[in-house]
Amino acid sequence: MDRREFLRLLGIGAIASSAAGCATSGRGAGAAAKTGLERMYDAAAFGNTRLLHFADCHAQLLPVYFREPNVNLGIGDRKGKLPHLVGEELLKFTGIAPGTPDAHAFTYLNFEAEARRLGRVGGFAHMAGLIKQMRAEGPRGEALLLDSGDTWQGSGTALWTRGQDMVGACNLLGVDIMTGHWEFTYLEDEIRANVEAFNGEFVAQNVKLTDDAAFFDVPAFDEVTGHAFKPYTTRMMGGHKVVIIGQAFPYTPIANPSRFIPNWTFGIRAEELQALVDQIQDHEDPEALILLSHNGMDVDLKLAAVTSGIDFILGGHTHDGMPVPTIVRNAAGGRTVVTNSGSNGKFLAVLDLDLGLGRVRDFRYRLLPIFSDLLPEDTEMAAYIQQVRAPYLSKLEETLAVSESVLYRRGNFSGTFDQVICDGMIAVGDAQIALSPGFRWGTSVLPGDPITMDRLLDQTCITYPETYVRDMTGEELKLILEDVCDNLFNPDPFYQQGGDMVRVGGMNYVCDPLARMGERISEMRLDSGELIDAAKSYKVTGWATVGSEAPGAPVWDVVAEYLRSEKTIRIDAVNSPVLKNVAGNPGISSYPS
Amino acid sequence: MKLTRRMFIQGAAAVTALMAAPRALLAWPEKAFKAGSSDEVMQALFGSADVTESGSVVLNAPDIAENGRVVPISVSSSLDGVENISVIVVENPSPLAASFDLGPGASAAVSTRIKMGKTSNVIAVVKADGKLYSAQKEVKVTIGGCGG
Numbered sequence: 001m002d003r004r005e006f007l008r009l010l011g012i013g014a015i016a017s018s019a020a021g022c023a024t025s026g027r028g029a030g031a032a033a034k035t036g037l038e039r040m041y042d043a044a045a046f047g048n049t050r051l052l053h054f055a056d057c058h059a060q061l062l063p064v065y066f067r068e069p070n071v072n073l074g075i076g077d078r079k080g081k082l083p084h085l086v087g088e089e090l091l092k093f094t095g096i097a098p099g100t101p102d103a104h105a106f107t108y109l110n111f112e113a114e115a116r117r118l119g120r121v122g123g124f125a126h127m128a129g130l131i132k133q134m135r136a137e138g139p140r141g142e143a144l145l146l147d148s149g150d151t152w153q154g155s156g157t158a159l160w161t162r163g164q165d166m167v168g169a170c171n172l173l174g175v176d177i178m179t180g181h182w183e184f185t186y187l188e189d190e191i192r193a194n195v196e197a198f199n200g201e202f203v204a205q206n207v208k209l210t211d212d213a214a215f216f217d218v219p220a221f222d223e224v225t226g227h228a229f230k231p232y233t234t235r236m237m238g239g240h241k242v243v244i245i246g247q248a249f250p251y252t253p254i255a256n257p258s259r260f261i262p263n264w265t266f267g268i269r270a271e272e273l274q275a276l277v278d279q280i281q282d283h284e285d286p287e288a289l290i291l292l293s294h295n296g297m298d299v300d301l302k303l304a305a306v307t308s309g310i311d312f313i314l315g316g317h318t319h320d321g322m323p324v325p326t327i328v329r330n331a332a333g334g335r336t337v338v339t340n341s342g343s344n345g346k347f348l349a350v351l352d353l354d355l356g357l358g359r360v361r362d363f364r365y366r367l368l369p370i371f372s373d374l375l376p377e378d379t380e381m382a383a384y385i386q387q388v389r390a391p392y393l394s395k396l397e398e399t400l401a402v403s404e405s406v407l408y409r410r411g412n413f414s415g416t417f418d419q420v421i422c423d424g425m426i427a428v429g430d431a432q433i434a435l436s437p438g439f440r441w442g443t444s445v446l447p448g449d450p451i452t453m454d455r456l457l458d459q460t461c462i463t464y465p466e467t468y469v470r471d472m473t474g475e476e477l478k479l480i481l482e483d484v485c486d487n488l489f490n491p492d493p494f495y496q497q498g499g500d501m502v503r504v505g506g507m508n509y510v511c512d513p514l515a516r517m518g519e520r521i522s523e524m525r526l527d528s529g530e531l532i533d534a535a536k537s538y539k540v541t542g543w544a545t546v547g548s549e550a551p552g553a554p555v556w557d558v559v560a561e562y563l564r565s566e567k568t569i570r571i572d573a574v575n576s577p578v579l580k581n582v583a584g585n586p587g588i589s590s591y592p593s
Numbered sequence: 594m595k596l597t598r599r600m601f602i603q604g605a606a607a608v609t610a611l612m613a614a615p616r617a618l619l620a621w622p623e624k625a626f627k628a629g630s631s632d633e634v635m636q637a638l639f640g641s642a643d644v645t646e647s648g649s650v651v652l653n654a655p656d657i658a659e660n661g662r663v664v665p666i667s668v669s670s671s672l673d674g675v676e677n678i679s680v681i682v683v684e685n686p687s688p689l690a691a692s693f694d695l696g697p698g699a700s701a702a703v704s705t706r707i708k709m710g711k712t713s714n715v716i717a718v719v720k721a722d723g724k725l726y727s728a729q730k731e732v733k734v735t736i737g738g739c740g741g
Contacts, residue, residue, distance in 0.1 A: 211665065211706075253659045254737045265665075267655050437738065483736045494656045495733050517712070546738040 040101065040374065041130065046364040047354030049237040050138035051290070052131060053146045055316025056343035056441065058154025058182070059166050060458070061385045063120035063372035064443040066344045067408040068321065070108045073587040074298075075513050076491035080586050083297045083320030083340060089586035094323045105346065105369030106323050108590075112406050115446055119373035122345025124169050125385060126370055128378035130348055131173060138352075140238050145200075147175045148316030148341070149248065149294045152194065153182035154441050156396055156457040157388050162190045164197065165388040171199045172381055177233060179204050181249030181294045181317060185256050185463045188263060192219075195229070203246025203292065205231035205276055206269040213263035228264050231276060234284055240355040243286040245276065245310075247293040249317055251497045255487075257464050257546045268299065268494055270306055277309040287355040290314060296498035297340040301328055308332030311360050312339070312351065317498050319343035319410065319440040325365045341367055344443060396457070399450035400563035404570040407451070409442035409459060412488065413511075413576040414503045417442060417459050420451075420569055421555065422505025424562030425541040429469040429552070432526065433507045435480065435542035438488075438500030451563055453556070460543075460556045467543045467552035475534040478521055481509065486517040504575050507532060512580035527575075626689050631681050631716065634689045638679060639725055644718060647672075647726035652717040654732050658709060661734040667704035668728075672721040675701035679720075684713030709734050 074084025085093050087107050096102045104114035105121070135143045151170060152163030163186055170178070177200055184191060195202045208226040209218055221227045232245040250268040253261065273291075280289060288311050293300050296317040304313055308330045321342025328336045341349040347367050354362040389396060409415040422434035442459040445451055480502065487497040501511075510523040524532040532538065543555040552558070563569065573592070582588050625637035635642035654666040668678050678701065679692040690707040701719070709715075709732060716729040 251657055254657055254735060256738075258659060265659060267659075271653070480736065484738075486733075487735065490733075495731075497657070497735075544738060 040371070041133065041368060043350070043366060045137050045139055046352040047362065048139050049240050049242065049288070049353040049355050050134070050143035051146060051242075051314070051351040051353065052134055052143050053148070053292075053314045053339070053341050053349040053351060054127070054345070054347065055148035055294075055314075055341045056150040056319050057122070057124075057147075057345040058150055058343065058441040058458075059152065059158035059461075060122055060154060060345045060443065061124045061157070061165075061169060061388065063123035063126060064344055064458070065115050065120055065446060066122070066346050067111045067115075067406065067410060067444040068106060068108045069411040070590045071412040071588045072320070073412055073489070073513055073582060073585055075489055078298060078301075078493075082324070082326050083318065083322055084587035086587055087589040089589070096323060101369065101371065102323065105371075106321055111408075111444075112446060115444075118371055121372060122370050123372050123377075124173060124345065125377035125379075125382040126372045126375040127345055127348060128173055128381040129375050130368065130370060132378065134348070134350055135174075142237065144235060144237060144242070144244075145174055145176045146244065146290070146292050146314055147178040148292055148314065149178055149180035150182045150316065150343075150441070151178065152180075153185060153463075154458065154461060156454065156461055157392055159457070159461045159463065160392065161388070162186050163194050167194050167197045168388070169381070169384060171197075172384055176200045176235070177244050177246070177292060178202055179246035179248050179292050179294050181252055182256070182462075184248070184252045184261050184264070186260065188261050191261070201233045202229055203231060203233055203244065204229040204248040205245050205273055206250055207248050207264050207266055210263055210265045218263045232280065234286065237355075240288070240353075241284065241286040242288045242290065242355075243280050243284055244290045244292050245273070245280075247273070247291055247295055249294040249296075249498075250299070255497050255499060255546070259548075260463065268295070268303065270303060270494075273303070274307050274309075277307065281309050285358065287358055288312070288353055288360050293317075296493075296496065297322070297338065298493035298496060299498070300338050300340070301326060302493045304328035304336035304338050305330050307336070308334050310336050312337045312363075314349070314351070315340045316343075321347050321367060323367050337363070337365070339365060339367070343441060346370060396452065396454045398453045400453060400456060400560050401451045401567050401569050403445045403449060403451050404447050404568055405572070406447060407445040407455075407569070407571070410440055411500065412438075413501050414574045415442075416571040416574055417445070418503035419505065419571050419574045420563070421459065421559050422503060422575070424559035425467065425543070425555070426505050427562050428558045429467065429541035431469050431506070431539045431541035433472075433477070433538050433540045434505035435540060436503040436505070437544045438484065438502050440498075440500055451569065453560065456556050456559055456563070460554075460559065462544060464544060464546070464549065465554035465556065466545070466550035467541060467555050467558050468545065468550040469539065469541045469552065471537040472540040473535060473537055474524065474532040477507075477532065477538065477540070478524060478534065481521045481524075482518050485511065485513075485520045489513040489520065490517070506575075508575050509577045510580060511577040514581045523578075620694075622689075622692055625692065626687060628689060629686065631683050631688050634679075634681055635718070635725075638677075638689070638692060639718075639720060641725065644725040644727045646728065647719075648728075650717055650719045650726050650728040652715065652728040652730055654715050654730050656731075657733040657735060661709045661711070663706045664709050664732060665704070665706050666715065666717075667702070668717040668719070669702035670719045670721065670726070672701065672719060672726065674722040675699075675719055676723075677718075677720040678703050679718045680705070680707060681716040681718065682707060682709055682713050683716065684711055685709065690715075
């Protein structure tokens with residue numbers, strides 16, 4: 001179904017084409033009931049204060065396809081709890097009917113057919129329209145727009161403008177407050193310049209100057225406390241006081257290169273956060289205290305349990321699009337509501353608060369999927385995006401190959417697009433084994449669609465894209481796999497970094513997520529079936545090294561070369577491990593056994 | 594609070610006197626620093642491994658080290674009569690990372706940077722009024738990368 005047909009079906013085509021930019025024209029009517037979309041964006045405001053939230057858009061300015069995971073395992077006491085429910089289990093838990101637009105938005109089920117039926121998601125022009133509508137319908141016609149970060153990275157134009165295109169887009173969108181993660185993969189001066197150019201406020205209580213940087217008087221928001229950025233901000237919403245504390249990704253200098261930001265040190269800093277919350281409660285006495293977080297949902301859930309005084313944690317990082325919030329009872333007997341609002345521009349969260357008597361009396365939360373074919377474009381944003389892309393358009397729109405399969409990344413172990421990357425690196429680098437990072441961003445491609453440079457950059461666009469081909473022993477390989485696996489499956493969320501497992505090509509292995517660190521990975525074998533010997537050397541290729549710059553070409557050049565020579569891509573199976581001890585876990589479905 | 598260069602220079606004059614103290618006067622616990630296990634460290638330092646975990650000892654250390662070669666930690670205690678604060682990294686080849694002798698009236702709060710070879714429990718031991726108290730925390734040392 002194309003946009004025209006879709007809008008005709010909804011009976012709103014005439015309005016949308018004549019008044020693009022007027023978001024309210026997207027309201028369902030007539031035949032929309034057939035698609036179940038008639039009430040999608042239709043909800044009366046509740047209470048007296050409206051917050052809007054998104055996370056992890058990864059610089060996706062245009063509408064995309066994005067397949068949700070079929071593997072998102074929760075282990076230990078997280079097993080079977082949000083966000084670790086996939087497919088039908090998630091629908092069952094949240095009461096979403098199968099086959100509805102919501103079911104498509106929140107799960108991988110029947111992805112290809114539903115993506116063809118309902119079209120692309122997200123895009124800043126459509127998001128802008130929806131945000132305008134949600135603002136206009138908010139109390140006093142206002143709303144506070146919050147962004148959990150991973151906004152300045154993820155596309156070719158974001159990389160080439162060093163995040164500036166996204167700062168401009170966020171200014172147009174009217175983002176009021178943000179925090180960050182991939183924002184910190186540019187150089188320190190570039191980050192400062194972007195924060196300066198951003199019309200909203202960039203907040204982070206957990207980014208501080210290192211002792212060395214403080215000693216040498218490196219500029220900071222607060223020289224005495226060492227906060228590199230403003231830790232929190234206070235806003236009045238129609239006479240109601242709301243405080244928003246920022247929590248940047250705590251493990252940025254570990255998961256990403258510290259060499260770009262040597263003066264800053266991160267960490268969860270739960271004790272300092274509690275001290276800050278106490279100080280704010282004592283001195284500012286807000287009616288609502290919000291943590292705008294890039295911790296990842298498991299870390300947010302634990303943080304909610306071990307702190308007190310935080311009313312809401314609006315989170316991101318692990319890309320969990322959760323249709324319902326999780327309410328956590330904390331040590332002091334209070335409650336903290338934790339949400340996570342998905343990725344790639346696919347969702348907008350609407351949090352309506354009833355504030356009064358010095359507290360949050362009640363709330364309503366909705367995570368709205370952004371079905372781009374249903375929402376009209378905001379013309380100003382559309383023009384801005386066109387202008388941003390214009391200088392790079394011929395490069396971005398080059399068709400490298402055509403896909404015969406659904407290509408995607410998201411999932412704990414591997415995705416079909418990861419397989420393409422690994423296959424390409426092995427072919428071009430003449431290697432035996434490929435390692436590719438388990439990022440959670442990266443858009444999806446439908447069968448028959450071209451794999452353009454745009455789509456390839458969606459999967460690879462980072463500031464440390466250099467590849468390597470080098471000899472590595474079986475022992476080293478095991479060490480890497482074990483290390484990354486512990487980042488994913490350590491039973492204590494505070495020791496998790498929030499990425500998925502490193503993707504492998506040319507080899508496979510058996511994985512027991514429940515085992516201890518050092519004992520999860522076994523039976524590492526080459527694709528030939530030959531066991532990988534700890535003492536033997538193998539020719540391994542990879543990219544995204546954090547310690548130092550790798551010597552080879554950027555990964556997108558390597559994979560583009562492979563795609564141009566292949567012309568068509570078909571992926572029937574991916575190198576994902578045989579799993580132990582996950583039978584009955586509702587965080588896994590449709591996994592090859 | 595962070596130590597800035599300005600603050601350092603202001604404080605430098607006061608510290609000079611302390612730095613002049615002859616090393617011979619400070620009993621350097623060579624045997625403890627060379628010990629190969631936590632138990633040996635405890636025996637060499639305190640003549641006992643009989644230590645009680647205590648909420649009155651506060652160890653601040655990162656959950657995951659940003660750089661295993663320089664891991665910032667701090668230890669403080671609300672106990673009276675603190676004579677010594679020591680830091681043990683269980684998995685290091687030489688587990689004793691630091692040992693502070695405190696004079697009477699000194700505030701029981703120290704901070705330093707320790708070196709860690711791999712993921713390990715870090716134990717802060719406080720000797721107060723002749724008894725041993727501790728707090729511990731696992732600090733993970735990772736090869737990094739592959740985060741999303």
